[in-house]
Amino acid sequence: xxxxxxxxxxxxxxxxxxxxxxxxxxxxxxxxxxxxxxxxxxxxxxxxxxxxxxxxxxxxxxxxxxxxxxxxxxxxxxxxxxxxxxxxxxxxxxxxxxxxxxxxxxxxxxxxxxxxxxxxxxxxxxxxxxxxxxxxxxxxxxxxxxxxxxxxxxxxxxxxxxxxxxxx
Numbered sequence: 001x002x003x004x005x006x007x008x009x010x011x012x013x014x015x016x017x018x019x020x021x022x023x024x025x026x027x028x029x030x031x032x033x034x035x036x037x038x039x040x041x042x043x044x045x046x047x048x049x050x051x052x053x054x055x056x057x058x059x060x061x062x063x064x065x066x067x068x069x070x071x072x073x074x075x076x077x078x079x080x081x082x083x084x085x086x087x088x089x090x091x092x093x094x095x096x097x098x099x100x101x102x103x104x105x106x107x108x109x110x111x112x113x114x115x116x117x118x119x120x121x122x123x124x125x126x127x128x129x130x131x132x133x134x135x136x137x138x139x140x141x142x143x144x145x146x147x148x149x150x151x152x153x154x155x156x157x158x159x160x161x162x163x164x165x166x167x168x
Contacts, residue, residue, distance in 0.1 A: 015084035018123055019109055025122065026115050046121045053126035057133025067135035069097045069159055095161055101153035104146040120147050131157060 012020075025045070033041040061067035064075060073092055079085055086103035110119025124147050128140040139158050144150035 013081035013084065014079045015082060015105055015109065018106060019113075022110065022113055022115070022118055022122060026113065026118055029118070042117070042121065046125055049122055050125055050129045053130040054133035057130040057135075059133075060130075061134045069094060069138065069157060072131065072134060072138070072157065073097045095159045096156070097158075098154075098156040101146060101155065104153065107145075107147040110147070116147055120145070123147070127155070135159075 029041055029045055060075060061071070064071050069092075076087070080087060082105075083103075084105045085101050087099045087101050090098040090100060092098075106123045107116065107119055110116050110123070124145050127142065131138050131140050137159055141156040141158070143154055145153045147153075
């Protein structure tokens, strides 16, 4: 499904957006799961959400007028708005943007809604694929998430080092 109209839903903040989405998607997935099998429906939903995230990442790069790590780091306000994430930046260079999330209201919201599995699908799964759409050269690494019970999430976004000319 393509949509010619630009996505402006992040104007409400990503946390509120995810809550609105979850309140619609959760009962829909539950009902479809009863009809067609929980695992199959959740797997298909995860595929769709990943595809949407990649498309949104590309649109974000276009909207922001760039796709380097500085532009990406500058876009974090939409995800952290209203204290949605409490982050500690570990490194912010032209080739590496790393931070820890010490509090995640996304995880809290999905737990309050009774569906942390949906949170991993609708929020955590987007982190790597959204950046693929934003800039396919950026690699994403995360070894743990609060959503899955860790004390913090560890995010690392990296661009390959550009080769410098050698002085002879």
